[in-house]
Each structure stands twice: as structure tokens, then as C-alpha cells.
Amino acid sequence: MKRGLYLLVLGMVIMVMSSINLLLASESAAEILKKVDYNQAPKSVIYDVRMVIHQKGRVDTKQMKLYGVGEDKSYAIFGSPERDKGTAVLRLGNNLWMYLPSAEKTIKISGHMLRQSFMGSDFSYSDSTERLKLLERYDAKVTGKEQLNGREVYALELKAQQADANYFTRKMWIDSEWYVVAKQEMYAKSGKLLKVMTVLDIQQIGSRYFVAKTRMEDKLKQNTFTEMVMTNIKLDVEIPDSMFTLQNLERK
Amino acid sequence: MxxxxxxxxxxxxxxxxxxxxxxxxxxxxxxxxxxxxxxxxxxxxxxxxxxIKSTGHIRITSADYDIKERMMSLTGNIPEYGLLKERLAQVDGVVSVAGRIKFPCLIFQDERSKEGLGYGIEPGDIQNLNFINYTYQGGLLNPSGQNEIVVGRELARSLQLKVGDELTLFARTLYNSPYGLNYRVVGLYDMQNGRLNKGFYISLASAQELLDMNDRVMEIVIFGKSSAETGHLINGLGKVPELKGLLMKSWNQIGLAxxxxxxxxxxxxxxxxxxxxxxxxxxxxxxxxxxxxxxxxxxxxxxxxxxxxxxxxxxxxxxxxxxxxxxxxxxxxxxxxxxxxxxxxxxxxxxxxxxxxxxxxxxxxxxxxxxxxxxxxxxxxxxxxxxxxxxxxxxxxxxxxxxxxx
Known part of the structure; x- marks a missing residue:
């Protein structure tokens, strides 16, 4: 009889502890994301990008310079290869324009195309041109602490607050020291795995830890992946508004 | 009696x-x-x-072309077309060999745009496809006209195109990168076919440039003297070693016709x-x-x-x-x-x-x-x-x- 009572009390203690743990974890998720957002979504960014696209044995390298302000105001211009030289992209909110020097024409790309491949890479136009504040767009919960490549990471599950988010759910592994996404899996609303992103290099720039090299795999394609290497990274610098205009996009 | x-x-x-x-x-x-x-x-x-007009008496494609075609993917293509064409033209009974590329793209004209299906064709195909009878305005595609386009009646109507107009084709290349080129409308055709009238034709060379498909085609159509001699053609083509690994189908094996x-x-x-x-x-x-x-x-x-x-x-x-x-x-x-x-x-x-x-x-x-x-x-x-x-x-x-x- 006594033994049964002990077991009952023990069970109740475990349940209470679990609940407290979950409550704390929920608060932690918000805290973690706040710190991640601080690192990943500065006021402005300027960097050079080298995209190395691996497609079924073929390797293409493309270089561009990207200017970004806030979450989704970006301008990128390609310097190489020769075929893409001068191709420029302007992202303002959900609108995206592309200037094609071969046709000397600017083309507006509609909303759904933002999810399509960016210049043949495994990144989408959205992936490449936005710096989302995750805390404002996703509900998150911590699912545990794990080891990833010898470092301690938080495992998080994120669910979009808006149904039309590019990725409805995400699984993230966040470095517990630097608060940078070390790896993430992006899923469709149906639960289908769309992409896997792995961070390969992180740089400390001022007070922020910023992703300097990443690898993206589009799981809807076979035998492809893209590495994106960011160099000459400048954060929180002044970028004139004239940079993000159609006139600038079409400037030869 | x-x-x-x-x-x-x-x-x-x-x-x-x-x-x-x-x-x-x-x-x-x-x-x-x-x-x-x-x-x-x-x-x-x-x-x-x-x-037969669209497939030739014999059509040669990559082995996985049927799947790729449905997905509108350019990856199921045939490389080194130039050499292969020379070899195929020597086969007994072959009257003409033509490489083609079928591709989806966006067509922009002024502020209007439309999705469409384009075809890159060779000069010889202009006759195979009977453009002389179908062209109702303007002329035929100039074989050397790198930036010329002939447009189907339906597409011309929806974009309000006329001969002499300029438009931009915006397509994804073989390597999935966006690319665009400008074209001048040289002719309008009516093939009495709703699907084909929503499309357009450009030269094969131009399609190869637009799609970054140098010396590649999606399909090779071969015309013999008549459909009755298809068997003879197949026998001849079967001896071409360069066709190993490619898919060869006669006109009566393709599609639902x-x-x-x-x-x-x-x-x-x-x-x-x-x-x-x-x-x-x-x-x-x-x-x-x-x-x-x-x-x-x-x-x-x-x-x-x-x-x-x-x-x-x-x-x-x-x-x-x-x-x-x-x-x-x-x-x-x-x-x-x-x-x-x-x-x-x-x-x-x-x-x-x-x-x-x-x-x-x-x-x-x-x-x-x-x-x-x-x-x-x-x-x-x-x-x-x-x-x-x-x-x-x-x-x-x-x-x-x-x-x-x-």
C-alpha cells in the first residue's frame, strides 16, 4: 500500500516537473529566437556572395553583391559568370523585379515565383533576399538540447503564424553559445521536407554572429546542392534609399 | 433470266x-x-x-524524355546534336533531319505578359511544319534570323501582337537560371489548332542561346519518303552506333493518336x-x-x-x-x-x-x-x-x- 502511494507521489512530481520544464522551455524558445533574430536580421547588410551550384556533377559559380535593409528590402547585382553579368534583382516586400541585361528589360516576378530557384541555385528568391525575424512570424518550442558537430545546440520546432509562409514548419538547431542557426529543415504545410540548410561558417562582426557560409539542399531535386559564401560582410551600415529603386536596377 | x-x-x-x-x-x-x-x-x-508533322516518321529523344516532357524539364536533352545530325543524314531513306527544342517561357510585351510554349526549329522544319500554308500575316522565320519570332494566332490576340512588334522571352535555362532575349515578330500563323496557336516558333540557334543549350536539342525528328517506309528507316537508323542509349520511336508509337x-x-x-x-x-x-x-x-x-x-x-x-x-x-x-x-x-x-x-x-x-x-x-x-x-x-x-x- 505504502509502495503504491510512493509511486503515485513520484508520478505526480514527474508530471509537475515536466510541466514546469515545458513552460520554461516555451519561454526559452522566444528568448532563443530573439537572440537569433538579433544576429541574423541586422538593420542593414552588405556583402559579396559566391554561389557554388552543384547540379548532377556540374559545378557553376556565380558571384553577386547584395545590399539589404530590414527584413525584405534587397538589391543584388551579379558580376559573373559572363552570361549573368549585370543581372540585377530588386526585392521590396513581396515584390521582386529582375533586370536582364541580355534583353535590357526589367521583369516583375509575381508572388509565387519568390519560392522558385534563385539563379539556378537551391536557394529560392526569398531565401536569398530576405532576413526574416523569426520571433515575429513563427511560434516556437524547444524540443531539447543536442550535440551537432561537437557543439551544443538547441533543437526547436517552429510553426508559421501565417498559413502562406514560405515554409510552414521549420526544425532548427541553434548554437547555444552564439545563437546562430547551425542547421535547419524546412517543411511544407503537408509535412513534406522541402529543404535542408547547414551552416558551414560563422563570423563575429561587431556584437553579432553572422552566417558566412551555408549549404542548401533542395529536397525536391535530386543530386543538387548549393553553397553560398559571404565575404566582405558589413552590418548596420547606411545604405541610401536610392539603392532600392527601379531606376537603380536598370542603371547600366 | x-x-x-x-x-x-x-x-x-x-x-x-x-x-x-x-x-x-x-x-x-x-x-x-x-x-x-x-x-x-x-x-x-x-x-x-x-x-507525323509533329513527330516526323521517326522521333529520337533521350530515354527519359517522356517523363521530362511532362515536367517541362530541359534536362532530358540530346547533346552533340551537330555531329549526330550529320551521321543521321547519311542513313538510307532519310529525307530530312531536324532538331527541335520545346520549352515553356514567359512572353512580355509592353506591360502585358503571358505564359507560353515555344519551339526552337531548324530552317528545314519550316517546310515540314507547312508554315507557308499557315502564315496569315507577315512572312516565314528567317533561317539566319537570330532574333525573329513567329507567333500563333491565339497568343498574338492575347498580347495584341502584330508583325514588326518587339517582345521579350523570359525563360529558365537548362541550368535553371533565368534569361531573357528580345525578338521581333516577323509572322503570325494559324495552324487551326488551339494548342499550337497559343505558342510560337523561333530558330533553333536562338532557342539554344536563350536556354543555354549549346549544340543540344530535345528531340530529333526524321522524315523519310513516306510513312509506308518507316520500317525501312528504323532498320537503317538501328545501325547507327551514336543512337545507343537514345529512344527511337516511329510516328505510330508516339502519343495517343x-x-x-x-x-x-x-x-x-x-x-x-x-x-x-x-x-x-x-x-x-x-x-x-x-x-x-x-x-x-x-x-x-x-x-x-x-x-x-x-x-x-x-x-x-x-x-x-x-x-x-x-x-x-x-x-x-x-x-x-x-x-x-x-x-x-x-x-x-x-x-x-x-x-x-x-x-x-x-x-x-x-x-x-x-x-x-x-x-x-x-x-x-x-x-x-x-x-x-x-x-x-x-x-x-x-x-x-x-x-x-x-
Whole structure:
């Protein structure tokens, strides 16, 4: 009889502890994301990008310079290869324009195309041109602490607050020291795995830890992946508004 | 025999209303047979003609082309086309070899844009695809015109394009990168086909540049002298080592056209036999009634020494004559309709466009001896058989029974 009572009390203690743990974890998720957002979504960014696209044995390298302000105001211009030289992209909110020097024409790309491949890479136009504040767009919960490549990471599950988010759910592994996404899996609303992103290099720039090299795999394609290497990274610098205009996009 | 003919002829007028009805049934059956044969023949020719135009007598693609084509992927392509073309042109029986690229893209003109399906074709293909007959405004694609485009009627209408206008094609390259080029509209075509009229054609070289597909094509179409020599072509091409690993299909193995025509042939044959049967039923009914009416007469003729064969012949000739008159009238009337159908055609107005087939809106009927022969044989055979059965039944009576029954 006594033994049964002990077991009952023990069970109740475990349940209470679990609940407290979950409550704390929920608060932690918000805290973690706040710190991640601080690192990943500065006021402005300027960097050079080298995209190395691996497609079924073929390797293409493309270089561009990207200017970004806030979450989704970006301008990128390609310097190489020769075929893409001068191709420029302007992202303002959900609108995206592309200037094609071969046709000397600017083309507006509609909303759904933002999810399509960016210049043949495994990144989408959205992936490449936005710096989302995750805390404002996703509900998150911590699912545990794990080891990833010898470092301690938080495992998080994120669910979009808006149904039309590019990725409805995400699984993230966040470095517990630097608060940078070390790896993430992006899923469709149906639960289908769309992409896997792995961070390969992180740089400390001022007070922020910023992703300097990443690898993206589009799981809807076979035998492809893209590495994106960011160099000459400048954060929180002044970028004139004239940079993000159609006139600038079409400037030869 | 002369007397039998005379009697049979006179018998026709003994119940002229009934004879007329029989003639009309026979007439209608032959008219329906002729017109349906002409129309279906034209429909088949149209489907197979369009099919061969788009596939050649032989089509060579990558092994996984069928899957890639549905996904509109450019990855199922054939590399080193230039060398392969030279090799294929040397094969016995090959009249022309043409590489093609089919690709999806966005077409921009001023502030308007439209999704469309484009084709990159070689100069030789302009003739294969019969552009001379289909171009209704402007001219043909210039073989060396790198930035020229000919546009289908539907696409031109939706983008309000006219000859001389400039437009931009925005496509994803083989490596999935966006690229755009400007083109000048040099011609507008109407292929009498809704799907093709929503598309456009540019030169193969230009398509290769736009899509970053240097020396690559999606398909190679090979034309021989005629579709009858396809087997010979296949044998010749089968010996080309460079084609190893590629998929070679003859025109009747591609798409749903052969399946469709096969199914429709079975259905139409059944329908035609039903019409022949109905005509036969009409004649048989008339002759059966005649036999019953004339039982006494049959008995009398038999008692006077007329042979059963002669009496059978008498009724058969009568039935044949009725069928013959109906058939001749039907041939005349059906022949005129079939001729008009072959001359002016019939516009189905895109009603067949929902089918997974390449087919023109205008269907021209066939007008040849084949449809006449088919109608004559079916019409007259039905008449003779229909008359023979009641006649055989009637002559089995003994003269005394026949006379008593009367």
C-alpha cells in the first residue's frame, strides 16, 4: 500500500516537473529566437556572395553583391559568370523585379515565383533576399538540447503564424553559445521536407554572429546542392534609399 | 433470266408505297455510310497527318524524355546534336533531319505578359511544319534570323501582337537560371489548332542561346519518303552506333493518336455495320411481307413447274433491285455530301481540343473510290442477303399447302 502511494507521489512530481520544464522551455524558445533574430536580421547588410551550384556533377559559380535593409528590402547585382553579368534583382516586400541585361528589360516576378530557384541555385528568391525575424512570424518550442558537430545546440520546432509562409514548419538547431542557426529543415504545410540548410561558417562582426557560409539542399531535386559564401560582410551600415529603386536596377 | 428480271421489276410496283419505304431506308443507310466514312477518313488523316508533322516518321529523344516532357524539364536533352545530325543524314531513306527544342517561357510585351510554349526549329522544319500554308500575316522565320519570332494566332490576340512588334522571352535555362532575349515578330500563323496557336516558333540557334543549350536539342525528328517506309528507316537508323542509349520511336508509337484512331475505327465499323443491318432489316421486312402476301402465287408458280431456285431468285432480284435503287440514290447524294466535305471541310471549332491529340479545327473529308466501294458492297450485300432469307423461307412450302393457305 505504502509502495503504491510512493509511486503515485513520484508520478505526480514527474508530471509537475515536466510541466514546469515545458513552460520554461516555451519561454526559452522566444528568448532563443530573439537572440537569433538579433544576429541574423541586422538593420542593414552588405556583402559579396559566391554561389557554388552543384547540379548532377556540374559545378557553376556565380558571384553577386547584395545590399539589404530590414527584413525584405534587397538589391543584388551579379558580376559573373559572363552570361549573368549585370543581372540585377530588386526585392521590396513581396515584390521582386529582375533586370536582364541580355534583353535590357526589367521583369516583375509575381508572388509565387519568390519560392522558385534563385539563379539556378537551391536557394529560392526569398531565401536569398530576405532576413526574416523569426520571433515575429513563427511560434516556437524547444524540443531539447543536442550535440551537432561537437557543439551544443538547441533543437526547436517552429510553426508559421501565417498559413502562406514560405515554409510552414521549420526544425532548427541553434548554437547555444552564439545563437546562430547551425542547421535547419524546412517543411511544407503537408509535412513534406522541402529543404535542408547547414551552416558551414560563422563570423563575429561587431556584437553579432553572422552566417558566412551555408549549404542548401533542395529536397525536391535530386543530386543538387548549393553553397553560398559571404565575404566582405558589413552590418548596420547606411545604405541610401536610392539603392532600392527601379531606376537603380536598370542603371547600366 | 430475262423473264425473272421482268417479273421482279413489275413486282416492285405491286405495293409501291412499301417499295418506296424500302428504297428510302436503303438510301439513308448508304448516305450515312458514305458521309461517316468520308468524315472519319478525314479525321484520321488529320490526326495522323498532324501527328507525323509533329513527330516526323521517326522521333529520337533521350530515354527519359517522356517523363521530362511532362515536367517541362530541359534536362532530358540530346547533346552533340551537330555531329549526330550529320551521321543521321547519311542513313538510307532519310529525307530530312531536324532538331527541335520545346520549352515553356514567359512572353512580355509592353506591360502585358503571358505564359507560353515555344519551339526552337531548324530552317528545314519550316517546310515540314507547312508554315507557308499557315502564315496569315507577315512572312516565314528567317533561317539566319537570330532574333525573329513567329507567333500563333491565339497568343498574338492575347498580347495584341502584330508583325514588326518587339517582345521579350523570359525563360529558365537548362541550368535553371533565368534569361531573357528580345525578338521581333516577323509572322503570325494559324495552324487551326488551339494548342499550337497559343505558342510560337523561333530558330533553333536562338532557342539554344536563350536556354543555354549549346549544340543540344530535345528531340530529333526524321522524315523519310513516306510513312509506308518507316520500317525501312528504323532498320537503317538501328545501325547507327551514336543512337545507343537514345529512344527511337516511329510516328505510330508516339502519343495517343494511334490508340485513338484504332478505337474510333472499331467503333465506326460497328456503327456502319449497324446501319447496314438496319437497312437489311428494312428490306427483309418488305420481302417477308411480299412472300407472305404471295404464298398462293408461289404455290401456283411451283405447281406450274417453276423451280424453287427460280422463285428464290425472283424475290432476291426484287430485293436487290430495291436495294440497288436505294444504293445508287444514296451514292449520288452521299457522294455529293462527301465531295463538299472534302472540298470545304467542316470546322469543329476546337471541340476536339480537349483531347490529348494534335488536330486541326478544320476536318476535310476523304473523297475516293474506297468510300464508294465500301458503300456499294455494304448496301448491296445487305439488300441481297435481306431478300434471300424470306425468299428461301417462302419457297419451302409445298404447292398444295401454299394454294390452300392462300
Amino acid at each position: 430475262g423473264d425473272l428480271l421482268k417479273i421482279a421489276f413489275r413486282n416492285i410496283f405491286r405495293n409501291s408505297r412499301r417499295s418506296l419505304l424500302t428504297i428510302i431506308i436503303s438510301f439513308l443507310a448508304v448516305v450515312v455510310l458514305m458521309v461517316s466514312s468520308s468524315f472519319l477518313g478525314g479525321l484520321f488523316d488529320g490526326i495522323l497527318g498532324e501527328s 494511334p490508340v485513338f484512331t484504332g478505337v474510333v475505327t472499331v467503333i465506326s465499323t460497328i456503327m456502319q455495320l449497324i446501319f447496314a443491318f438496319l437497312a437489311a432489316l428494312g428490306i427483309a421486312n418488305t420481302m417477308m411481307m411480299a412472300v407472305f402476301e404471295r404464298k398462293g402465287e408461289i404455290g401456283l408458280l411451283k405447281s406450274m413447274g417453276m423451280y424453287e431456285d427460280e422463285i428464290t431468285m425472283l424475290f432476291t432480284i426484287e430485293g436487290f433491285m430495291l436495294g440497288f435503287i436505294g444504293t445508287v440514290a444514296g451514292l449520288l447524294c452521299g457522294g455529293i455530301i462527301a465531295y463538299l466535305l472534302s472540298r470545304y471541310g467542316i470546322n469543329l471549332g476546337g471541340s476536339l481540343q480537349g483531347l490529348p491529340l494534335t488536330i486541326t479545327n478544320m476536318i476535310y473529308g476523304v473523297f475516293n473510290t474506297g468510300i464508294f466501294l465500301k458503300s456499294i458492297i455494304l448496301g448491296l450485300t445487305a439488300a441481297v442477303l435481306a431478300a434471300l432469307i424470306p425468299a428461301l423461307n417462302g419457297v419451302r412450302l409445298k404447292p398444295t399447302e401454299a394454294l390452300r393457305k392462300d
